[in-house]
Amino acid sequence: MSDNIVKLITQLNRHTLNGTIIWRRDDVPYNVIHGSDSYIPLFYSAEFNGTKFGIYEEKYKYYTDVDEYYWLSQVVICTVDNSNLEVWKYNDRLSVLNDLYENIRYKQSGIEDIISKLI
Amino acid sequence: MDILSLPSLGKFLTWLSTLASIIGGVYSILVYYRMKKVEDKYLVKIRLPELISKLKEQNKDLPKLLSEFENDIEDNKKRSAVSSSIHSIKVILEDIKRKLDLDKSKSKHSSPPISKWLLSFTDDSLARMLSRRHIDIQALWKIQSDLSSVIMHLEQFNLDLGWART
Numbered sequence: 001m002s003d004n005i006v007k008l009i010t011q012l013n014r015h016t017l018n019g020t021i022i023w024r025r026d027d028v029p030y031n032v033i034h035g036s037d038s039y040i041p042l043f044y045s046a047e048f049n050g051t052k053f054g055i056y057e058e059k060y061k062y063y064t065d066v067d068e069y070y071w072l073s074q075v076v077i078c079t080v081d082n083s084n085l086e087v088w089k090y091n092d093r094l095s096v097l098n099d100l101y102e103n104i105r106y107k108q109s110g111i112e113d114i115i116s117k118l119i
Numbered sequence: 120m121d122i123l124s125l126p127s128l129g130k131f132l133t134w135l136s137t138l139a140s141i142i143g144g145v146y147s148i149l150v151y152y153r154m155k156k157v158e159d160k161y162l163v164k165i166r167l168p169e170l171i172s173k174l175k176e177q178n179k180d181l182p183k184l185l186s187e188f189e190n191d192i193e194d195n196k197k198r199s200a201v202s203s204s205i206h207s208i209k210v211i212l213e214d215i216k217r218k219l220d221l222d223k224s225k226s227k228h229s230s231p232p233i234s235k236w237l238l239s240f241t242d243d244s245l246a247r248m249l250s251r252r253h254i255d256i257q258a259l260w261k262i263q264s265d266l267s268s269v270i271m272h273l274e275q276f277n278l279d280l281g282w283a284r285t
Contacts, residue, residue: 009267010267014189014260018189094267095179095270103183
């Protein structure tokens, strides 16, 4: 399964870099934050082949004892339904997933335009 | 009394030193092979995370290079940037494969994806994929996608070794 996920992420990355997929900032799905003390700074969504995909960095507490924890983070890719609920997610620590998230943030931030205007 | 005579004692000591030399020599050979085995394992464990990091860096840049080339296939600079990036990746993967082959017991799980990737294209076929007349963007993206799968397997293998430095 993971090999197919890698193929999907490669396609999303390709279309993101080519500008054929436009990611936009969106509200975090209700079922992602409800009942969780994770912190999600940014959530991006985009339509690809008729499916709405979401991607976000989840910062969560990793407990080593009852009252001892430290913060970890992971990038999650998911699909979202029409009611803005997360219906599938994938959060294995793949370097390509982190690369995709970084590319989306870079593209969506508009920093490319800002830099090109300065140069 | 005859046994304790000086010539007999000398003969006995000569035989004893010969025997000690033979035992010492065999022991040195055994230690050498044992050390070599430990050194090979050490090489795999220490060098692998470093090489995986290098590979990840290259794989991070490749999509950008491919995307730039896809948008301007006439640009020779972009074409050679893709070509040199894939060749650098090939060199790193060949190095990783050599390191893994040092530790035969471990390499059987992780070497096949690398070999498959290395065999999936030759220098000629890559040159053809990048040539103006036979340009094959899909195949180039497939190389990148397959490489990401190889990295995923290597990262898992690295974690299994108990060294999570990547």
